Amino acid sequence: MLQAIKGNLVVSCQALENEPLHSPFIMAHMAKAAREGGAAGIRANGYDDIVAIRAEVNLPIIGIVKRDYPDSDVYITPTRKEVDELLLAKVEMIALDATNRKRPNHEDLAGLIQYIHHHGTLVMADISTVEEGIDAWKLGVDCLSTTLSGYTPYSSKQTGPDFELLQKLVKQASIPVIAEGHLNTPADAKKALELGAHSVVVGSAITRPQLITKAFVDGMRT
Numbered sequence: 001m002l003q004a005i006k007g008n009l010v011v012s013c014q015a016l017e018n019e020p021l022h023s024p025f026i027m028a029h030m031a032k033a034a035r036e037g038g039a040a041g042i043r044a045n046g047y048d049d050i051v052a053i054r055a056e057v058n059l060p061i062i063g064i065v066k067r068d069y070p071d072s073d074v075y076i077t078p079t080r081k082e083v084d085e086l087l088l089a090k091v092e093m094i095a096l097d098a099t100n101r102k103r104p105n106h107e108d109l110a111g112l113i114q115y116i117h118h119h120g121t122l123v124m125a126d127i128s129t130v131e132e133g134i135d136a137w138k139l140g141v142d143c144l145s146t147t148l149s150g151y152t153p154y155s156s157k158q159t160g161p162d163f164e165l166l167q168k169l170v171k172q173a174s175i176p177v178i179a180e181g182h183l184n185t186p187a188d189a190k191k192a193l194e195l196g197a198h199s200v201v202v203g204s205a206i207t208r209p210q211l212i213t214k215a216f217v218d219g220m221r222t
């Protein structure tokens with residue numbers, strides 16, 4: 001899987017219950033459109049979407065399950081329950097929150113990484129800081145992704161991609177680093193590759209029309 005996405009685009013096809021495009025059928029056809037546009041992989045959320053996408057396109061899938069728990073801020077593949085759902089969906093790689101925050105039910109990141117590897121599946125660590133990326137690398141994950149930069153209280157806030165985090169991780173970690181989060185233009189994606197990103201994940205700028213529309217409306221008003 002990592003070789004297949006090297007130097008290429010992964011399109012994140014996700015729409016939560018409160019989003020207009022929330023539907024496995026729609027996400028499967030978003031993935032089909034992404035495939036036609038040249039995507040080399042898909043990032044998807046939830047068993048139903050992943051099964052629908054798998055039936056529509058023959059691309060490697062990075063799977064997550066977003067689920068909120070009352071006792072934790074971690075919501076991207078937080079516990080073994082979500083990992084088991086993704087193993088059932090037979091994704092090539094499981095992405096999980098690898099920030100230093102407390103997981104629900106006293107689960108621990110190291111144990112989840114071992115459990116996923118034990119089941120022959122790759123692990124992508126969604127991180128928000130250099131320290132989290134290095135810690136996840138040392139725990140044996142297969143790649144890092146800058147997914148959560150700006151989404152944890154202590155990480156840097158910016159409206160665009162966190163190229164600084166990307167560059168530092170590329171320099172310090174010897175595993176693939178994937179640029180993800182706020183990559184909103186082809187130029188952003190190209191710059192990420194030039195800075196050493198193994199691959200680029202783009203979601204909202206391709207698959208969230210409500211946000212794309214808002215960007216146009218806001219842009220027309222400035």
Ligand SMILES: CC(=O)N[C@H](C=O)[C@@H](O)[C@H](O)[C@H](O)COP(=O)(O)O
Pocket residue numbers: 012014064147148151180181182183201202203204205
């Ligand atoms: C913070 C969080 O939960 N991010 C999620 C991770 O799966 C997705 O909602 C993002 O769309 C994805 O990371 C791609 O990022 P962008 O949509 O900015 O291209």
